[in-house]
Amino acid sequence: MTTRARYRGGNYRRRSVGSQVILYATVTAVALWLIAPFLWLFVTSVSYQKNLLARPFTLVPPEVTLDNYRKILGLVRFHAEGQAGKILASMWNSLVVALVVTGVNLVMGTTAGYAYARFHFPLKTLSLFALLFTRMLPTIVLIPAFFLVFRALGLQNTLTGLVIAYCSFTLPFTVWIMKAYFETIPADLDKSALVDGCNRFQAYWRVVLPVSGPGLVAGGAFTFMLCWNEFVVAQILNTKPGTTTLPPVIAGMNGQINIDYSVIAASGFLGALFLGALPAVLLVLVFQKYMVQGLTAGSVKG
Amino acid sequence: MAWLFVGPALLGIGLVVTFPLVYSLWLSFTDVNLLRSTGPAVELWGMRIPLFRWIGARNYTQVLTDPLYWDSLWRTLYFVGAFVIEATLVGFGVALVLNERFPGRPLMRSLLLVPWSLSRIVVGLLWIGILDFEFGALNGLLLRAGLVDGAIAFFKEGWTALNVLVSVYMWNQAPFATLLFLAGMQSISEDLYAAAEVDGAGYWRRLWYVTVPALRPIVFLVLVLATVNGFLMLDLIYVLTMGGPAYDTTTVSWHGFKTSFTFFKFGPGTAILYTLTALCLLLTVVYHKLVLARFEAEG
Numbered sequence: 370m371t372t373r374a375r376y377r378g379g380n381y382r383r384r385s386v387g388s389q390v391i392l393y394a395t396v397t398a399v400a401l402w403l404i405a406p407f408l409w410l411f412v413t414s415v416s417y418q419k420n421l422l423a424r425p426f427t428l429v430p431p432e433v434t435l436d437n438y439r440k441i442l443g444l445v446r447f448h449a450e451g452q453a454g455k456i457l458a459s460m461w462n463s464l465v466v467a468l469v470v471t472g473v474n475l476v477m478g479t480t481a482g483y484a485y486a487r488f489h490f491p492l493k494t495l496s497l498f499a500l501l502f503t504r505m506l507p508t509i510v511l512i513p514a515f516f517l518v519f520r521a522l523g524l525q526n527t528l529t530g531l532v533i534a535y536c537s538f539t540l541p542f543t544v545w546i547m548k549a550y551f552e553t554i555p556a557d558l559d560k561s562a563l564v565d566g567c568n569r570f571q572a573y574w575r576v577v578l579p580v581s582g583p584g585l586v587a588g589g590a591f592t593f594m595l596c597w598n599e600f601v602v603a604q605i606l607n608t609k610p611g612t613t614t615l616p617p618v619i620a621g622m623n624g625q626i627n628i629d630y631s632v633i634a635a636s637g638f639l640g641a642l643f644l645g646a647l648p649a650v651l652l653v654l655v656f657q658k659y660m661v662q663g664l665t666a667g668s669v670k671g
Numbered sequence: 672m673a674w675l676f677v678g679p680a681l682l683g684i685g686l687v688v689t690f691p692l693v694y695s696l697w698l699s700f701t702d703v704n705l706l707r708s709t710g711p712a713v714e715l716w717g718m719r720i721p722l723f724r725w726i727g728a729r730n731y732t733q734v735l736t737d738p739l740y741w742d743s744l745w746r747t748l749y750f751v752g753a754f755v756i757e758a759t760l761v762g763f764g765v766a767l768v769l770n771e772r773f774p775g776r777p778l779m780r781s782l783l784l785v786p787w788s789l790s791r792i793v794v795g796l797l798w799i800g801i802l803d804f805e806f807g808a809l810n811g812l813l814l815r816a817g818l819v820d821g822a823i824a825f826f827k828e829g830w831t832a833l834n835v836l837v838s839v840y841m842w843n844q845a846p847f848a849t850l851l852f853l854a855g856m857q858s859i860s861e862d863l864y865a866a867a868e869v870d871g872a873g874y875w876r877r878l879w880y881v882t883v884p885a886l887r888p889i890v891f892l893v894l895v896l897a898t899v900n901g902f903l904m905l906d907l908i909y910v911l912t913m914g915g916p917a918y919d920t921t922t923v924s925w926h927g928f929k930t931s932f933t934f935f936k937f938g939p940g941t942a943i944l945y946t947l948t949a950l951c952l953l954l955t956v957v958y959h960k961l962v963l964a965r966f967e968a969e970g
Contacts, residue, residue: 410800
């Protein structure tokens, strides 16, 4: 039980040279499969379109340029600057919506998740089943209703409307994931807090929440990512220029490429994608330990 | 007391899920006309929510007698089937590789999150950079290696385009399956492998008789999640094919999306989307049964 026990997945014997070669070859292939497309996106974003179109093709671009980034940031003038100028504004919209939804989720979803993990109350099983159902519900089926109600309320083309609509698919998920997380925290912790004179709410707020960091980070990061990446709802509900989030703007520019076939703009738009993708990736890389822990807890214990 | 804790969330979910769900269901039985501002409506606190005119199941009969619906349903079934198989097999294969011991394994697990965490709009565009007829990197590489005579048009022919969609979606989703599989593999006891090895079982036998049976619940989970995701996928179609060429990549969800929000026929549109919802409900029931069975088995 010394070194052998540390091996995972059944590799007890020292590997032969042959199987080691196979392993490293496979690992390299998997790594390439995972990130090469994304790296290529970066390469295209710092290339000139004429070099991308050039044949024979080269993987290493002959010239590197930041022009595409200058264009989308509005530092230089070019013919499609109307579309590219929306990038920063829509990123700001994305950020506001994602942060507000995450906040709402953490306050409401976490509290409910705690109750589901700790209390027995009438209709608990029924409402849990309803939650599970809403998790599986296609969000798109709700959008015609949101469309008409928001039109009546004047919430079309507002960030408030998006926040409300996003809660429909994030809130049930947060409740579920937090319920699973709180179940991993011993109930004795709450009990001793109650014995020490806390009421239920104090036990939750002062004792349980402070030790729930990983669960909160995982739930929050996941909600943030869902909102940051969401496309269909924003595309339908917020059509007025300047009111929508990043993904619809990027998708719209993609449509423009096909019309214009403008050589310079194409790289610029691909450059925009890189900007859009970066925050989500950073978020996940920073928090990945918590993400994996929380997600598997939330979905496996389902 | 418990209701003070769950009340706000359940109330919120009631407002943003249950109410729109019921209202959408109602819409699917009416003659929605977005331009007409008169007609029956509910007035609440000064806002006027239109109810339109009840026309019974006419939207459903109209939708279900349209051959386009059935074509897109069969296409969806192919899409979902192919996607589920690809995502599960690739996700499992990658998990097997990443479960081995090698230097840099934590880094590899981080890389796993790259395809999955990207917005699918970005996923679509990044694959355009690779698959495009004119400037795509893959075509460039194939031409340069002399493997093809002319560039391949991945999105011009329906069958190819549909399968490209499957694979691109798989690239985005398989890493998530890998995450779940890896979590499952980590919880398998070392003793089982040791015992199997003492009994003379090689790598493949250990895989088949130890790893696979232990992962069965996770396999179920991955299958159900992938199935639901497959039925609902819209954004990649939007970026890559727009349901075309012709209708060759039009799935039921895309059909419903277009009917509702391109042609603004909310009646038939919600009817199509509700058939999709019914399918998801069915899957949820199956999923719930499986989960319940597990809970009972575990005690």
